[in-house]
Amino acid sequence: ETGVTQSPTHLIKTRGQQVTLRCSSQSGHNTVSWYQQALGQGPQFIFQYYREEENGRGNFPPRFSGLQFPNYSSELNVNALELDDSALYLCASSLSDRVFNEQFFGPGTRLTVL
Amino acid sequence: ELKVEQNPLFLSMQEGKNYTIYCNYSTTSDRLYWYRQDPGKSLESLFVLLSNGAVKQEGRLMASLDTKARLSTLHITAAVHDLSATYFCAVDARSMNSGYSTLTFGKGTMLLVSP
Numbered sequence: 001e002t003g004v005t006q007s008p009t010h011l012i013k014t015r016g017q018q019v020t021l022r023c024s025s026q027s028g029h030n031t032v033s034w035y036q037q038a039l040g041q042g043p044q045f046i047f048q049y050y051r052e053e054e055n056g057r058g059n060f061p062p063r064f065s066g067l068q069f070p071n072y073s074s075e076l077n078v079n080a081l082e083l084d085d086s087a088l089y090l091c092a093s094s095l096s097d098r099v100f101n102e103q104f105f106g107p108g109t110r111l112t113v114l
Numbered sequence: 115e116l117k118v119e120q121n122p123l124f125l126s127m128q129e130g131k132n133y134t135i136y137c138n139y140s141t142t143s144d145r146l147y148w149y150r151q152d153p154g155k156s157l158e159s160l161f162v163l164l165s166n167g168a169v170k171q172e173g174r175l176m177a178s179l180d181t182k183a184r185l186s187t188l189h190i191t192a193a194v195h196d197l198s199a200t201y202f203c204a205v206d207a208r209s210m211n212s213g214y215s216t217l218t219f220g221k222g223t224m225l226l227v228s229p
Contacts, residue, residue: 033216042118042202042219043157056214090156092217101215102147105157 002027004093004106012112013081021076021109025093031055032074033103034066037088049074050096078111086113116141116207120220127227130192135223137186137203145206146186147217148177150199157202161188193227200224 005024013019025032031050035043045058049068063079072093078085088110092103117140127133137146145164149157161170163179163186170177174197176189186203204217 035217040222042204042221043217045216045218048214048216050214056216058216088156096214102159102162103217104159105149108156110154 004091004104006089006091006106006109008109009107010110010112012114014114015081015083017081018077018079019081019111021078021089021091021111023074023076023091023093023106025072025074025091026104029093029095029104030072031094031096031101032068032072033092033094034074034076035090035092036060037090037108038084039087043090046076081113083113086111116143116205116218118203118205118218118220120203120223122223123221124224125226127190127193127225129194129227129229132192133190135188135190135201135203135225137188137220139184139186139203139205139218141184141205141207142181143184143205143207144179144181146179147204147206148186148188149202149204151202151222152199160201190225193225195227195229198225198227 033048034046037043047057048055052068068074088108090108092105094101094103119138148160161177166181168179179186200222202222204219208215
């Protein structure tokens with residue numbers, strides 16, 4: 001069984017640029033959630049994708065967008081990067097059965113915005 | 115809006131001592147998770163607590179859940195240096211409209227165990 005993988009591991013961008021982060025979900029999982037973890041803080045929910053559609057969204061602006069593909073992998077896109085976007089981005093996959101769906105986290109992508 | 119509060123946020127303790135980390139949350143939920151995070155790393159799942167009165171133990175760590183008090187505790191027994199890390203509790207909140215479930219995290223407790 002393959003766990004959750006994310007790429008790239010680290011990324012450095014400058015303000016105003018755009019970035020795409022990638023996540024491959026654990027085998028058999030159909031739901032991907034993305035979280036942003038700023039330094040010294042707990043992870044914050046960005047959005048969730050279920051069967052290729054956005055299923056829920058946290059308090060993040062529209063320049064944070066995502067996609068989920070038929071194989072349930074996912075992308076997080078951030079446009080017009082700001083310094084405060086520097087963070088560890090975590091994706092988590094789960095199997096949504098609307099009863100209990102434990103989320104399994106990937107290793108994260110560390111984004112630095114200069 | 116669900117709020118999750120952990121305390122203390124920083125804990126420095128000596129090896130061999132016992133201590134408890136507290137996690138309070140503001141809305142009804144019967145699913146709570148504890149995670150460990152080492153510096154620069156992702157989240158490692160420690161415990162999944164699914165019902166009122168749930169208690170789980172792994173090594174020197176024991177977690178419990180009281181859904182009526184909206185409180186979970188993570189108890190550390192006879193701490194060792196290897197337990198030094200940041201510990202997060204996270205509450206699973208299900209949206210009433212869409213039915214989707216997501217995690218709301220506390221700010222974390224940074225634990226430093228010294229000889």
